[in-house]
Amino acid sequence: MAGTKTIATIRFEATLSRPAQPKGAAWTFLVLPEAASARLPTRSQVAVEGTLDGQPFQATLEPDGQGSHWLKVERKLREAAGAEAGDAVALEIAPSAKQPEPKLPPDLRQALADHPQARATWDDITPVARRDWIQWVTSGKKAETRAKRIATACDMLASGKRRACCFDRSGIYSKAFSAPRAAD
Template identity: 70%
Template sequence: MPRTIEKIAFKATLQRPAEPKDATWTFLVLPSGASAKLPARGMVTVEGTLAGQSFQATLEPDGEGSHWLKVDKALHESAGVDAGDTVALEVAPVREEPEPKVPPDVRKALADHPAAMATWQDITAIARRDWIHWITSGKKAETRVKRIATACDMLGSGKRRACCFDRSGKYSRGNMGAPRAADRKA
């Protein structure tokens, strides 16, 4: 029996991120009551409306038990809203998780490791998204290179999930969480 997907309605305030200074996007943090209705504390792909404009996006954990949404320039402009505005949203989890975008360096490494590629093709889209997030969440270039090699080794040996990955962001706030909002007075 297909699961029923209920829409979650709420209001939130759009914020401008402090970094990068020239960001053209905004973001919002879901109220805890709205976030609690989602099926997971980790990343959740939703479809819905923001100020009447349709969108699909992946909500990310904020490390505090809720989620945040990056609102790209096209969406906030088409909705006629900007940082500081309180907006009405209605969201629902998608029925099927979309395929994640695989960065070129990860795609090449997988192509060079047939056993890793075989496992990669056999795991779920959510598992692939988690691997990509774990690989790309390192702050240094050398960390990313090391994680790609480690991921290929683990996938090649049949491991299906990224090791030690905190999907909620609660225990790894340095790697996950909502952006810091820019000071509106600046």
Template identity: 70%
Template structure:
């Protein structure tokens, strides 16, 4: 059993994404020293506080060996902070990763493939999240459709992991990363 990670305390700037221009959410990139204390370079869900306001978030890899996450407007307002502020955080990985939300198109494809659905039900939460991330990271609708078909074929044949998927984003040629910051 993995040793629990102690709370990680840091300050970070709250930034607005450049796109979409009308975004109401903001984001935080963890300082490298804080990110290095996490158990993985890939996605990891944490419980935490932002200026004392509790939240849970799934941190995403930034492709540079660190992590980033969205901060919704409601949390920002509850914490009494503004975009551009340096904000105090305390985070710790959750004991059990939450079940990911399965997109409707993938759910429909799995429903039509009993063997794929059986493997899906048998894999770990993190593996399901990886499959979903691989499928949804395609930029074009055709890519997503193709990835769903490939995923169902692989799952039906017993494959438990999305092959060759770089969970850290460090080797993915820019497919993962924090949003660009608005000026």
């Protein structure tokens, strides 16, 4: 198909780390090497599918605010791969052909239910646009900020606005996103 860009499978190794917070987390994470991340189509969130030490998975890579991405590795996948924190794992990933539907936080779900015009626009936008709205709402550090962003999002969606404006999706400029800090 003309104009369609396909990205070859990206192969790399990375080390699994246990997050410092929350203490006792069952999940681990890894930060993609810069060269692997640079081959992805965006510096912001990107849905991928692939394998981790031969085990298939689908996930959304998160921006690390440094121009790269990080991956949350759930316990089930880590155990299936026979890996532990501190282990180097081999990954093969490619952007997903179809974007998954993002998980709608309960407070935003309720606000959209209370604002039918906002919900109508929400239902008409793409999963990537919905993911951006969710990321913008949830990136606020304080409860008051999140509440204000939910109200603003509902107002903008109700007026037909389809994208969160002026939002640094990569975290590079705003320093809004980062990979978890590894436990010592």
